[in-house]
Amino acid sequence: MIVATYPKMNEETTAGIRVRVETQYQFKESNPEAGAYVFAYRIRIQNQTDHPVQLLNRHWDITDCGNDIRTVEGEGVVGKQPVLQPTDEFVYISGCQLRSEMGQMVGHYEMIDLVTNQLFEVRVPAFTLEVPFKLN
Secondary structure (H helix, E strand, C coil), X not given: CCCCCCCEEEEEEECCEEEEEEEEECCCCCEHHHCEEEEEEEEEEEECCCCCEEEEEEEEEEEECCCCEEEEEEECECCECCEECCCXXXXXXXXXXXXXXXXXXXXXXXXXXXXXXXXEEEEEEEEEEECHHHHC
């Protein structure tokens, strides 16, 4: 049995919003013979400002080893548009399928300060998706 761990972590803080990303290759869901490599990622978003904020939209650029770039945009994350009070943290898990053993994701969230009604962008640090045995 493979235990779900998220060994790699990248983090970045933009406008007082801290974003941490951990990734994991999903052996059971992947099918390398068919060119299907599945990865999970866990993202922690923490509000380090003095105002409540809401995550409205997401934008991802997903690149695999063949330099194929896919863009994914939409409302919220995992079907939610969470409101984070000061010091609150929102955690979610999602996934991505690549056609190669390695790739990268980078993106941003569109958020709103619920006191000032100002829209702002929060960067998600670039993170690598890689099959563990590829590194040996």
